[in-house]
Structure formats: C-alpha cells, structure tokens
C-alpha cells in the first residue's frame with residue numbers, strides 16, 4: 066500500500082508547474098494532443114507527476130488516437146476511482162491513490178482491442194515517465210520559451 070502524501074495547495078504550488086497544478090490539483094484537462102507522452106511507446110514506468118508513486122507500466126499503454134496517453138490497466142492499487150458528475154456526464158475519475166492527484170478518467174466498453182476493454186485516459190502532465198534505465202523523460206523543457214528553443218536546438222544538434 067502506497068503511503069499517503071498530503072500537502073496544502075501552497076505546498077503543491079511550490080513543487081508543481083502552473084499547468085501541473087491546474088490539472089493535478091484542480092482537475093483540469095490538458096489540450097488533446099499536447100502532452101509529451103501521448104505518442105511515447107518506450108519501455109518503462111509512468112509515475113505520478115506530483116508524488117512520484119508508480120502508476121502505469123508501458124506494457125499497458127496503447128494507441129487510442131484520442132490525444133491523451135491511454136492505458137488499459139493500472140499498477141494494482143495505484144489508482145483510485147471516483148464517480149464524477151461534472152459537466153452533466155457520469156464519468157469515472159481516476160486519481161493517484163497516494164496523493165489524490167487528478168489523472169484523468171476511465172472509459173469502459175469502447176471495444177478497443179485490449180485485455181480489459183477499459184481506457185485510462187490520463188493527462189500527460191499528470192505523469193513522469195522513466196525508461197528501463199530509470200532515466201526520466203522531461204515532461205516540459207524547463208525555462209519557458211527559451212527552454213523550448215534550447216531543447217529544440219538540442220534535438221537537432
């Protein structure tokens with residue numbers, strides 16, 4: 066059982082980016098197709114972007130085409146489900162069991178060719194990916210627009 070992580074909003078703001086805070090703590094949604102991990106299929110583990118608890122293995126990730134990372138199953142006990150009745154819909158919200166951070170929603174019975182017939186639709190920004198060597202793939206290049214340009218140049222050079 067993962068240990069509980071409890072922080073105040075101010076404490077979360079201090080360790081999360083503005084966009085991470087909006088999604089993880091205020092149940093926001095990143096724009097479709099914007100996430101760093103949407104089309105990533107490397108071997109590794111996806112951990113909670115807030116508290117680093119391991120949540121999903123890359124072996125359960127599949128291409129849903131929906132614009133967000135999709136998994137057909139979570140690491141047992143890592144993810145907790147809540148009924149979400151916002152926006153006039155009945156949906157199943159998923160949160161990190163350890164810290165309560167918002168991950169996304171689970172959809173069932175969509176007939177994707179997966180073992181569970183479930184789709185965990187998870188915001189990229191709610192996750193941290195580490196490859197099998199334990200090296201983290203950066204979610205967002207640090208340093209704002211300059212960081213973006215630097216990392217783009219770095220990829221070319």
Ligand SMILES: [Zn+2]
Pocket residue numbers: 113114115116117118161162163164165166
């Ligand atoms: Zn967490």
